[in-house]
Amino acid sequence: MEQIRVGVFGASGYTGYELIKLLANHERADVVMATSQRYAGQRVSDLYTRPPALGVRGAQFDLTLVDVDAVWAGETPLAERIDAAFFCLPHGESMPMVARVREAGVRAIDLSADFRLRDPAVYSRWYNKTHVAPEMLKEAVYGLPEVYREQIAGADLVANPGCYPTSVLLALYPLAREGRLAGGRIIADSKSGTSGAGRKLRLSSHFCEVNEDFKPYSIGRAHRHLSEMEQELGVWSGGAVRVTFSPHLLPVNRGILSTIYVTLEAGWSVERLVEVYSAAYAGEAFVQVLPAGRLAALADVVQTNRCAISFAHAGGDDYIVASAIDNLVKGASGQAVQNMNLMFGLDEGMGLVG
Amino acid sequence: MEQIRVGVFGASGYTGYELIKLLANHERADVVMATSQRYAGQRVSDLYTRPPALGVRGAQFDLTLVDVDAVWAGETPLAERIDAAFFCLPHGESMPMVARVREAGVRAIDLSADFRLRDPAVYSRWYNKTHVAPEMLKEAVYGLPEVYREQIAGADLVANPGCYPTSVLLALYPLAREGRLAGGRIIADSKSGTSGAGRKLRLSSHFCEVNEDFKPYSIGRAHRHLSEMEQELGVWSGGAVRVTFSPHLLPVNRGILSTIYVTLEAGWSVERLVEVYSAAYAGEAFVQVLPAGRLAALADVVQTNRCAISFAHAGGDDYIVASAIDNLVKGASGQAVQNMNLMFGLDEGMGLVG
Amino acid sequence: MEQIRVGVFGASGYTGYELIKLLANHERADVVMATSQRYAGQRVSDLYTRPPALGVRGAQFDLTLVDVDAVWAGETPLAERIDAAFFCLPHGESMPMVARVREAGVRAIDLSADFRLRDPAVYSRWYNKTHVAPEMLKEAVYGLPEVYREQIAGADLVANPGCYPTSVLLALYPLAREGRLAGGRIIADSKSGTSGAGRKLRLSSHFCEVNEDFKPYSIGRAHRHLSEMEQELGVWSGGAVRVTFSPHLLPVNRGILSTIYVTLEAGWSVERLVEVYSAAYAGEAFVQVLPAGRLAALADVVQTNRCAISFAHAGGDDYIVASAIDNLVKGASGQAVQNMNLMFGLDEGMGLVG
């Protein structure tokens, strides 16, 4: 069986590089092409001092970064050069390239938000842009394998979920699909490590501005990830679900912890939640339902593709669901690899840490 | 005018030492006695490498720590030795000593929880102890100067509020006293720096266990500070208020940020909240109501006695109040100094940073 | 007695803002003018969330930042607007402005390196620039008050020492002035918090690149601060002194710790070093000579204008001198205030924490 030849569009950010590191340990995939506007001409290994998590110093780190124009200018048809393309680009920049790659017949996994929202009008409202490939939104599958495994297996275009939405959606799916959240209001108080803000230079990511500080940002109904959360919860619930989403910036490199407040009908308990979730996620390699009394922590999941989910009773019919993921792994590049595995019929966990 | 002679019971923890540092810059108070079971015989300056925040290397740092038994054994009546006693001791250990000091006619400020709850039965329920001086609970004033300024000025015993309650109560007082919270449910998602867990040795405060981690603890209805919050909000609201309180441990030294979710009646807006809060806290040196669009952050308040309060709209009639304090200053020793200033008729801000 | 009116050129970097915070607590100086190219039109308080260290929220934080061109364009002669000018600008940008301000008859304190080196050829070699005001180098006094107190008191132009040189020079001055280092070789292994790299955006100051990392940079004979160290040690020693200087980047906000290796003649001991240093620095408010057995630590000095100095025996005639300062205070803005105090005949420690 031949190796899957992978192209990474946008290799120099945190998710791009995490992806390359993960694929360096993937026995069936090879990164054979990587683009970067800024670092074109340099080698992948020049970009970072941070080492491969699993340390395989393979050929992919010697790859020379190319400008994306060089990709389009190549004479050999793209489909003869790569089998899968990952897009680790900013929102808006991704969609025209995804369209072009799909036209060339190459399967695509987009880590931006460009193909996550089913309705182009909703996309325009939240992202302040007209969608350039609205017809492709129907084709795109929302890449949450625990929910859409079969569709992903048959997809040519997967929209990899956002980091915050992954942490919130996995924490609510077992309740939502039973209609427990319909009509209700969810509060998701989320805290993310600084890599979630990307590698772009901005004062708010300067070490001295983040270290020893902690703060909310884009709270209320301001953060774009809200649209994804409400879309999926609405579909699963069979009715609109309103989410109050409060992101905060944590002085750590990696990890998202979401503390989520829900009100259920009478008759629930932490024990019942553990049972229902354990059943819903039975056989899932990357979801860990914690027993009553134990709470999720970043340290449980950092450097893994795992989502840990835990529960507490808040009195009456109020419950708290606390979930933790690594924003760069299950929240981005790890989940993207999981999706690739499904799309290419491989073992779903190949190259991933559970 | 003579100096106020201060005794500090329990000087070696983080709040005890913070108090001594603050008083070192207080022009009207001198620490003349400091106890420590563990470090008796050593000097105050031996305890810490961390320097005085304001650097006055005064006589208080040369003070020799004494065992508390030496205090009781002293021949001179206590009231001739000190004018004010601060208690920086664990819950339960404080109350018999406070009683003894009050008997001796010395004014007391207790930083433990022992005199914060008005009902000894509630105290027993939350702290698993019978109160040894229930009759003194009536005498004790809850030391939140922005609410109880006059009572504190006339008090001989002040129960200094907990760190989390200070951050939550100041953030809700203007709404509570107008009855806006009555019958409602409040969710307070709070995050605290590690000094809030004290200087006691425990694995959960080990550097390698805290650094690069973040996690909830005692969520649901488990944390003792809940009792204080519900007591005061109930009194101010004129009716029971139910609080869901979720503390989290932050990998920073100092600071508490509370993200608080409330539902109001129709007709509110962030602008109106700013107005109402600005009016309620007009003239308060230690409360900073932030303008619409700006959110509280730890870095705004660390090393000050200030509480910063900010707002966001969460859709419909749902609002978010985000407040920040330094847990060791406004959340403990700074507020204790503010209370002492009021009790002794001094300028309320003396020795404090606004 | 009238207030000293201060102008700050380059207010938006870490040293500029630290200076404004320190002066906010200075009873005899008022910041009345502050420039920033990038933030002109905004207020000083808009620049930072980090609060004033001592919290005085004075008029200076409401000051509107102006472009430096507006300063030159002002009709009133500069000397009628300000009495003292501080320059918190990059090397090279400072010198023409300092010259202009001095021509206008205003006393200047330059925090850049532009006037630290006595020989313009040495300046050119290390800073790759021709000095634009070489004749002013004679007038400039190297602003290390513990060494040049009298000259500073009579100076109109003070070149404020670099952060690393301050930590190394104070640690060696008592030995150098007795000729103990002449002909010898010094190794200074220094570690600095990230604020030392400034507030400028660069990948190497991104939180995720600094946090959980530690590394040397510009070691060997590469760092420009070497020139200052060798100049002063040479002058004091009466002969060339060769320094090996190894800076490292620490994942903390503030502080420099220098571990310095010296070889002395026979007959020295840690006790004798403590004695000699204590004598040399007797009466110095901002130098703390630690007793034998205690070693300097960042936590001892952060947020103060103090330099802590400590010693260890390394076998034979080899000794280690370890010193610690806050790079933004004694290593920059605090020392600048100390210099201003001397230049204007004020108490040397005014507005500073010892």
Next chain:
Amino acid sequence: MEQIRVGVFGASGYTGYELIKLLANHERADVVMATSQRYAGQRVSDLYTRPPALGVRGAQFDLTLVDVDAVWAGETPLAERIDAAFFCLPHGESMPMVARVREAGVRAIDLSADFRLRDPAVYSRWYNKTHVAPEMLKEAVYGLPEVYREQIAGADLVANPGCYPTSVLLALYPLAREGRLAGGRIIADSKSGTSGAGRKLRLSSHFCEVNEDFKPYSIGRAHRHLSEMEQELGVWSGGAVRVTFSPHLLPVNRGILSTIYVTLEAGWSVERLVEVYSAAYAGEAFVQVLPAGRLAALADVVQTNRCAISFAHAGGDDYIVASAIDNLVKGASGQAVQNMNLMFGLDEGMGLVG
């Protein structure tokens, strides 16, 4: 081929747990026994929230910890229960157990210092203890595979090197074995993450005491690891080598960076150092000699078994060698696995990240 059955003595510290995590990914070894005095009766997975680095949640994490007495009390001969024993115990506690295990015919890898020094008198001097098994010191091989590969392959008892010595010795071996250091003096200024101080509770490892601080400790000739460094450098050099060793405590979880100062004969250059080291370490999977101009950093090696080595010229014949390792991997448990692989004839890098 059968699996190697491993017993871990002292599983609850940082090195013990790191070892278990590494072995969880080792295809030829299974941990079948793990002792802990304090946590006996609990499961391995209860000890830590920190997840396995590589995430294999294997059977070893379900193992129940036993008191060491239970090991001795077992009826089946030890050699029928385990093939290899790792000792992650404090100095002094290790030696009697190692002796007992060796008597039982089981191969031992000791991570304590008990078998590192060849001369029991030197051991007594540095560790303040009489050695209980001095005759075994001859049998013990110092477990630095890059130097003693063949001896380790034939050994039944390996003394795993200390973390600091590993970082210093690998950085000097190519010079020492050519006699370049004989008679000379080495200065090693080393900085270690806090896990190096172990998981034991002590105030100096409390989060608030380490975070935002940095300091030297046990400098001069005080740290015990000095004895190992001088022993090995002396053997390789064929003459005594004097080391000045200065350890410092870094506010990061993992990693040691050593900045080492050497004086060579005339005629060296950074380029020649790179050449000589590249030749000396040719074929070594776990030593990375960096090209001229690039310096070692913790981020290059953390979570790997790699030692990165880099060079700078300090003027004249003075050079700087900067090396970096992960103190828990190449500095402890990773190197222990490398040694086990050699002892059992496996691929040296099995289960390790290069």
